[in-house]
Amino acid sequence: MDAQKPTAKKRKLTDRNLPNAFLQTPEFSADSQMYRDLLDMERRLDWTMTRKRVEVQDALQRIVPTTRTLRIFLSHTVSGQPWQQGVEGGTTVGAESETKANLETGEGIPAWQLRIDGRLLEIPNQRARDRVPPRKFSTLIKQMVVELDRDMHLYPEGNIVEWVRGPNQTQFDGFTIRRKGDTPTKIRIILHLEQQPEQYKVHPELGSLLGVKEDSRVGVVQALWNYIKVQGLQDKVDRRMVRADAHLRPIFGAESVMFQQLPELVNRYLLPPDPIILHYTLNPAVPPPEKPGAWDVEVKLDDSGLKSRMNHAVVQLASETARDLAKLDDEIAMHVQSLNNAHLKRTFLRAFAEDPQQFIQTWLASQSRDLETMLASGPSDSATVRQEDLRRSEFFRLPWVEEAVAVQEGLRLAARAGI
Incomplete structure (x- = not known):
């Protein structure tokens, strides 16, 4: 045992x-x-x-900027014009061609319609599963002003048409402006784009120093910080302090500033961006062109495709x-x-x-x-x-x-x- x-x-x-x-x-x-x-x-x-x-997950909440191309189309149609009714020099070509104007319905009164459309161009070589529904044109602009060069005494309808996007507003693929008249009209279209993140025009005093003409607020602050690092302007002892050189002294207004004051200083030199201005000539006396005029404009937008892929990988x-x-x-x-x-x-x-x-x-x-x-x-x-x-x-x-x-x-x- x-x-x-x-x-x-x-x-x-x-x-x-x-x-x-x-x-x-x-x-x-x-x-x-x-x-x-x-x-x-x-x-x-x-x-x-x-x-x-x-x-x-944090990136899904933030804006992921990407550059897209917005193509704007301008076209017009006419109705009730003399050349459409067969009238030449005020005399009728045929008895059946004579048309009387109806002031109540507008039939027979010379008029024209201006059409403004826009759409984002598709990204080349993009997979079908990564494509997202296209955005409406009205969601890409904040404000639109159309100026008509016409005689106010002959056409009292108004020569300025303005549209401002509001909350919970119906989305449109395009806009149509109708006016009466049979004389050539010069049209000036002013578009204020809706960009993400919001873009600003940099004042030349700061923009010439940083080499930036237009950018987002974060982009301008980052450009200024890069300039400070390259020039070695961060104080060696107190890293929160930024010393001003000969170029930054007029901008800072002091010999040195705290690091947390940089965004406030940058805001003073940010201006509203220049609008997109398009010119169009409408001549009702001749048939409209078969193809509309097109202009391409670059816009900064949130990359919804990338967010969709990240959302599929993490959230869903x-x-x-x-x-x-x-x-x-x-x-x-x-x-x-x-x-x-x-x-x-x-x-x-x-x-x-x-x-x-x-x-x-x-x-x-x-x-x-x-x-x-x-x-x-x-x-x-x-x-x-x-x-x-x-x-x-x-x-x-x-x-x-x-x-x-x-x-x-x-x-x-x-x-x-x-x-």
Whole structure:
């Protein structure tokens, strides 16, 4: 019976109590550091993945600018003109061709219609699945003014037509302006574009220094900051302070300014952007051209295609995929803990094989400390664990505490997985 006791004790050592025994072995510190490095690498990987996911989600809320081409079409039609009624020089060519004007319906009264249309050109080589519904023309402009060069005494209808986009307004692909008349008319069209992010014209005093004529507010601040870095104007001692050189001194109005004051200074030199001005001549005396006139204008817009792809990758993640990922994370954690336990057992047995006597003494001392800790008691003199030690927070920061928590967590995960 006595011969069987060492075997029984050996099996007990390799089970739940084995970690505390080998905590005092020389191999523990190195192996523990390796394990901590592995956990640290895993934490950094998880943190990087989480940070990237948050960055993409934040990008979905911010404007992702892209440059698109807006093509504007101008055309016109005429009605009731003399050449359409067969009238030449005030005399009728045929009796059937004579048409009387109806003031109530407007039939027979010379008139014309101006049509203003616009659409965004498609991105070349774009995949069909990445295409988004085209935006209406009215969503791309904030304000439109049409000026007609006509005699006010002959045409009292008004020579200025203005349209301003308002909230919850119906969207249009184009605009039609109808007027009466049979004389050539020069038309001036002024368009104020709706751009994202909003663009500004930079005052020449600052624009000539930065080499920027028109940009967003953030773009101008970034250009100014690049100039400060290239010229080395950031104070060497106080990095929040920016010193002014000969070119920036008139702009700052001081020898130095704080970094947080730069956006406010930039705002003083931002002006409304120049509108798009188009000229068109309408001559009702001749048939309208078969093809409309076209003008291309570059506009800054939010990249809805890129946002759609990011939204599909992050926001619209399927619930089944999310559950699978969570299940895989649990399995990875369980396997990592199993590998760590196997490594601890191997180190424990190797230390026992190299020096059994010293190992048994170390293990007995460890068991004594564990017993005193559980019983909350111990000798008053030469005690390994005393009541005052238990009251110290440093006691719970010892290496064996972390290992014991890891073992307990591994047992919980194993029980959860049914192993």
